[in-house]
Amino acid sequence: MQIKKHLPNLITLLNLFCGCIAIVLVTKDQFDMAFYFVCLGIFLDFFDGFFARLFQVSSPLGLQLDSLADMVTSGVVPGLVMFCMMLKSYNNPPLEGVDQHILFSTLGFLITLGSCYRLANFNIDTRQTDSFIGLPTPANALFIMSLPLILKHSDSLVLLEILTNQWVLLAITFFSAYILNAEIPLFSLKIKEFSFKKNALQIVFLSLSLMLLAFFQFLGIPLVIMAYVLLSVVNNKFLKKQVILHGEK
Numbered sequence: 001m002q003i004k005k006h007l008p009n010l011i012t013l014l015n016l017f018c019g020c021i022a023i024v025l026v027t028k029d030q031f032d033m034a035f036y037f038v039c040l041g042i043f044l045d046f047f048d049g050f051f052a053r054l055f056q057v058s059s060p061l062g063l064q065l066d067s068l069a070d071m072v073t074s075g076v077v078p079g080l081v082m083f084c085m086m087l088k089s090y091n092n093p094p095l096e097g098v099d100q101h102i103l104f105s106t107l108g109f110l111i112t113l114g115s116c117y118r119l120a121n122f123n124i125d126t127r128q129t130d131s132f133i134g135l136p137t138p139a140n141a142l143f144i145m146s147l148p149l150i151l152k153h154s155d156s157l158v159l160l161e162i163l164t165n166q167w168v169l170l171a172i173t174f175f176s177a178y179i180l181n182a183e184i185p186l187f188s189l190k191i192k193e194f195s196f197k198k199n200a201l202q203i204v205f206l207s208l209s210l211m212l213l214a215f216f217q218f219l220g221i222p223l224v225i226m227a228y229v230l231l232s233v234v235n236n237k238f239l240k241k242q243v244i245l246h247g248e249k
Contacts, residue, residue, distance in 0.1 A: 011048040012065045015041040019073030026080050031148040034077065038145050041073035042138040067119045074137035075119065078144035079112030082173055085148060089166035104166065107173060111144060114177030121181070132186040135179045139225055144176060146221035153218055179229065186232040205231055 018041035025034035048066060086105035115137045127133055151163050162168050189202055208227055212220035 008048045008062055009065055011044050012062065012069050015044040015048065016069035016072055018044065019069065019077055022073065022077045023080060026077065026084060029084070031081065031145070031152065034081070035145045035149055038073055038077055038141055041069075042141070045070060045073070045138060063123060067123055070137055071116060071119055074141035075112050075115030078141045078176075079109040079115070081144055081148060082108030082111055082169065082176075084108075085163070086166055086169050086173075089164050089169055107170060110173050110177045111140070114180040115140065118180040131188045134182050134184060135186065135225070135229065137180065139228065140176055140180055143222050143225045144172075146218050147172075149218040150222075159219075184229070184233065185236055186228065187235055201231065201235055 018037045022034040022037040022041070025031075025037065045066070048062070083105050086108045087102065118134060118137055125133065147163055150159060154160070187201055187205075189205070205228060209220075209224045212223045212227070214220070216223060
């Protein structure tokens with residue numbers, strides 16, 4: 001029984017360990033391996049909650065550990081990645097001198113600040129039990145972590161120009177910090193019943209995601225995240241319209 005009690009927390013700590021390794025890898029410009037360790041951390045993040053519910057050992061300690069581990073894996077790591085990308089965006093530096101450029105690049109850590117605020121707010125927001133309000137930190141982390149991989153594995157000069165422009169990177173940073181905490185309801189990916197009608201949105205999204213990843217590879221990751229947000233916005237408007245029509249009847 002004691003093993004069952006501590007297994008979810010052990011998995012959570014392994015998530016944190018993956019985040020720590022990813023930080024080291026980012027500092028060594030090994031963005032590919034950092035991405036995979038973040039993916040592993042997110043995978044473990046899913047299973048700590050799964051086993052906590054399975055063994056019925058959910059606890060306030062586990063909730064706090066989960067947020068602290070996510071803060072590193074899905075908060076500090078993507079912020080550090082954006083810092084490194086902005087630091088390397090040598091074209092048209094915003095200010096004269098290396099020190100000023102470093103100062104400008106620290107704005108990449110706004111992603112970390114936005115992630116921290118979201119994780120703290122998530123723990124006290126009772127509205128996010130079956131769905132999300134604002135983009136979850138793991139999804140945001142995958143979005144940011146994919147950017148240097150797109151640069152590395154793409155032959156597109158257009159993408160190279162875009163993702164090495166410090167102003168574009170700054171805009172992505174602001175957007176990331178905003179979408180994490182935006183009052184935008186996002187549908188849950190959990191499939192509770194084996195019914196196509198009740199899970200049509202999730203099935204369509206997962207099918208679209210597989211096609212985007214297969215066709216665009218690393219570029220498909222940010223496209224999947226954007227599709228998730230856009231589908232949620234469209235779904236929200238559709239549901240709102242349905243409620244209005246139902247009310248009129």
